[in-house]
Amino acid sequence: MSVPADVADGVEVPTRSAMATASLAVAEELTRRGLRPGDRVVLKAENSAAYVYTLLALAHLDASLVVLDHRQTDDETRTVIEQCRVRWVIGDTPGGLLFPGPRASCFLALDTLVAAAGPPAGAAGTADAAASALDFSRWRRRTDALVAWSTGSTGRAKAIVKSGDGFLTNLERTLAHMGYRERDTFLPLLPFSHQYGLSLIFLAQLSGASLLISPFHRVDLAIRAGASHGATIVDATPSTYRSLLNLARRNPGLLDGLAGVRLWCTGGAPLDQALTQRFRSVVGAPLLDGYGSTELGNVSFATPDRPKGCGSVLAGIDVRLAPARSDGAAPGSPAAESGDGADAEADHSAEFGHLWVRSPDALVGYLEPDGSIREQTDEWYETGDFGYLSDEGDLYVIGRSQAVHRMGHxxxxxxxxxxxxxxxxxxxxxxxxxxxxxxxxxxxxxxxxxxxxxxxxxxxxxxxxxxxxxxxxxxxxxxxxxxxxxxxxxxxxxxxxxxxxxxxxxxxxxxxx
Structure with missing residues (x-):
């Protein structure tokens, strides 16, 4: 199958209809090869259009998706295959190693799979018909629709089980909050294998927008591609924006052509004041911070009309802050607490609290080493982060709630x-x-x-x-x-x-x- 995208210099820009048409073709090829609803499938590969088509095809086929970072070692991958009771592994071929785990019955090379997929049956219909035919309704009802891995900055990775309804409903809340639209073009400078990048693939499909797939690890090339292809929404971590500003300092013309970007979004790590100020002075627009996690999905986002902190909490999700105790111990239950709404750089140490979230979109539970699911039964989820709420309802997240004692403080x-x-x-x-x-x-x-x-x-x-x-x-x-x-x-x-x-x-x- 030829890739239905505008491809040049490693940049692919599939529209919604192109994504749907290609994904349906991949779905038919997977069905021909024997994939069944409910099969648990590892997807491990670098960003590409083929990755996007296969991801959407697997959701269409009602598979249980296990997404892995392509940089994980072979030993880590084998451990995942065993723990998750995986039946299929789809990914880049790593030097011929086919991940022969005891429960992995089949390995498919991603590029071979997509190349083998012919035009889907009935593909002669309209683009709207192809988009409508791509159906996630069965996947939405699946309890173990998504198994994702939280790596964080410390600690051992955990296998987090999300339902299809929880994952997709959270993205529908995000879409309503952010106002994404069909004429947008997303430029994600992120790996697709993690919560942030993964959500942007589905958000592009749900909103009808185009998705610009670029070599995100080469920020200079990705930004030039964004200018060439009319990017309107850019998403990246704070560290990537630091690299972008450093490149722009050495190459003042790098950001030319990006006047059409209406949302510069960030997340995945705390956003410091120095970067916020530097970005606004160079780009002339605010960095819009957001907060979420693999366990919870998206929780809050800053928007152009409310660019402070991590913005307001998504509709249908509740946030509470439990005041920090003098001994540094985690609180037993959440209690409402709010700050005074001053600027983010102000000293709010007295109003800081441990962040708890109640969300209908939260994880189903954690996958145990024996493959069973340990359910998350608590109504409120303790995030391990801390911050404060302004009087206007904007959430400020400072970071992990790991307290230390020093000089009596x-x-x-x-x-x-x-x-x-x-x-x-x-x-x-x-x-x-x-x-x-x-x-x-x-x-x-x-x-x-x-x-x-x-x-x-x-x-x-x-x-x-x-x-x-x-x-x-x-x-x-x-x-x-x-x-x-x-x-x-x-x-x-x-x-x-x-x-x-x-x-x-x-x-x-x-x-x-």
Whole structure:
């Protein structure tokens, strides 16, 4: 089957009807090969039009989808195949290895599958007919429609089971909130295998918009493709936007042609004030932050008319904040709490709370090692994040609710990092246990120019009260990232231990990599 998309320089731009027509053809080929409703299928591949068509085809066929990052190792993939009781594996062929797990009866190479798919039966009809024929109604009723893996910035990945109705209804709430429309063109600078990128594929199909599939890991090429193909909505993590701004500084013409972008959206990691201000000054538009998770789907979004924080919560979803206890322990039950609505960079430490969400779109449960589902029975879901609500109802999410004690104070490293970002660079705060201090604080500043740590320390101390000031400052040209584009705190701590071992002994005030 020839790819029904505008293809040039690795860029593919299928319209809704093209996606539907190609997806139906792939669905017929999968049916011919023996795939049945309810079969559990691993999809593991890089972003491509073929990936999109196969994903939509599997939903159309009522498969139980297991989406994996294409960068996961073969051993990790085999573990997933066993735990998820997978019958099919579809993906890029990794050096001929066909993932021969004991429960995987068939491997299909993605490009071979799509090439073998001929025009679907009845494809001579109209484009609208093809779009209507692509039907997710059976998949919507499936309890284990989607098995996704949360990787986060710390901890072991968990297999999260989502129902088709929960997943699709959440996207319908998102569509109504954001106002996506048929004449839009999405430019996702994200892997499709995670919640954020995955949702954009279905949002494009549900809204009737076009989907620009570009080499997202090459931001310069992707942005030029967006200009050439009339992108109107860009989605990327904060780390990708930092790369974009750095490229634009060296190449002032890079952003030419993107005047038609009406929504610059971000998510997947906390958005610091330095990036927000820098982006607006360079691009002339706000970065619209959003909040969600693999377990919950989308929870809240900033919009052009409400560009503050993570915006308002989606209709039908409730958020509560449980005040932080003085001992740092997690609260037993949520309680409503709101801030005073000031700017995000203000000190709201007294109003911070642990974030709980009640959503009809939340996960069904977690997949256990033996393949059974451990149901999520609690009405309210504890996210592990913390933040505050403004008087206007805008949600501000600061980061993970991991408190440390220092000099008699209860401090949250990610809240400190958000305040410290007023220095004009991204900052990560790494706490280290200390018998005298309770915790010592290593402030890691991401500075491509690798400025003097002493200068950064002076600036940071001017922004913070004495009990929040750094014990040590380390300057790195950039921060290690995980597969989701979030700062990999585990890798960062390991790097600090290896390259600055004296920091664990309390001997230094500043260090440069």
């Amino acid at each position: 209860l401090l949250y490293p990610e809240a400190l990092a958000a305040k410290a970002s007023r220095c004009g660079r991204q900052v990560v705060v790494v706490p280290v246990d200390d018998a005298r201090w309770g915790s010592r604080l290593i402030f890691v500043v991401a500075d491509p120019e690798q400025g003097d740590p002493k200068g950064w320390r002076e600036l940071l101390c001017s922004l913070l009260p004495s009990y929040e000031q750094p014990n040590h400052v380390v300057v790195l040209p950039d921060l290690p990232l995980n597969r989701n584009g979030k700062t990999d705190t585990g890798q960062l701590r390991q790097l600090l231990r290896e390259e600055h071992p004296a920091l664990w002994g309390g001997a230094q005030n500043g260090a440069r990599r």
